[in-house]
Amino acid sequence: IAESDGKLRWEFWTAGKRDVSYQRHVIVGFDVANQRYNVDFDLIVGMYGHRLIRETEEEPEFFVGLLQGAADKV
Numbered sequence: 001i002a003e004s005d006g007k008l009r010w011e012f013w014t015a016g017k018r019d020v021s022y023q024r025h026v027i028v029g030f031d032v033a034n035q036r037y038n039v040d041f042d043l044i045v046g047m048y049g050h051r052l053i054r055e056t057e058e059e060p061e062f063f064v065g066l067l068q069g070a071a072d073k074v
Contacts, residue, residue, distance in 0.1 A: 001027065004074050013038060030073040039070045 001008045008029040013021045015036055026038035048063050059065070 004029070007031070007074055011038070013040075027070070030070070032073050037073075 001010070008027050010025055011028045013019065013024055013026045013028075016022060019036075021038055021040040021043065024040055025042065026040045028038045030037050030039070044063070044066055051062075
């Protein structure tokens with residue numbers, strides 16, 4: 001966020017009660033057509049941790065890929 005020149009910001013997500021990120025803190029401000037695009041890194045870290053604990057994680061670079069994908073959209 002600090003390196004995005006003010007483009008990205010934290011926001012408390014209140015759009016769409018059925019949205020997986022509803023009432024969660026997310027990062028918004030990405031340069032994409034979908035104005036509701038957000039990244040919920042807290043949720044991603046939790047899911048990734050569960051995959052590691054269950055030993056079902058088959059992509060060792062999965063998390064890094066998610067971070068890079070978000071960075072590419074700034």
